Amino acid sequence: MAQINPYINFNGNAEEAFLFYKSVFGGEFRQVTRFKEMESAEFPIPESEANKIMHITLPIGQNVLMGNDVPEFMGKVNENENRSKIAVSTESKEEADKIFNGLSAGGTIEFPISDSPWGSYFGMFRDKYGIEWSVDYDTKHNI
Template sequence: MALINPHINFNGNAEEAFNFYKSVFGGEFANITRFKDLSIPENPIAEHEANKIMHIALPIGKNVLMGNDVPERMGRVNENENRSKIAVSAESKEEADRIFTGLTDGGSIEVPMNESPWGSFFGMFRDKYGIEWMVDFDPKHKGTV
């Protein structure tokens, strides 16, 4: 079965956001590449963007959460837009609560964690970086969407 691995664009705070995500999900980064690592004379990187993230990857279970900073020359990411949400399927109610509580720190809750009308334990929010998440535990489908 194919895996879906979300990729998020940031306006210069990808590293901060991914350290936050790592503090909630645990694990280690599989990759961190900075723009300076790819600088060549034909494509120089602005000095103030040299340490920004070109690619970062955090394995979460069998999936990978990826992201990058968008270079200024490519425009800005609208952090208030209604982006697609990242859906997390927890393996237990306790795990769902822990992830929801961790990721909502500094964010805004749209739907508090609670029993849903469709029989799962569900919550929805925007984290402090503007990324929208849904956390779900469905006892009928442990760990699957």
């Protein structure tokens, strides 16, 4: 079966964001590649971009959260876009609270975590890096 893994673009703070995500979810980075590692005669890297993240992965359960910094020559990422959310399904209310409270620290809560009208324990927020998340615990339909 196919697997879907979220991939997030950042404006130069991917490493900071992923260290934050790692502090909440735990685990170890599977891969960290910096732009300077990709430099060649055909692909010169400006010094200002050399230590930025070209690709980073953090396994979370059966999935992998991936990301990178967008090089300045490609323009800025709109960090306030509202096209998608990363949905986290948990195995308990306690885990939902831990993840919600950890990731929303310094961010903006859009829907406080609580018992929802549709029967699950649910909350939504935008983290301090502008990424939108939802956290859900549903004993009947946990994915």
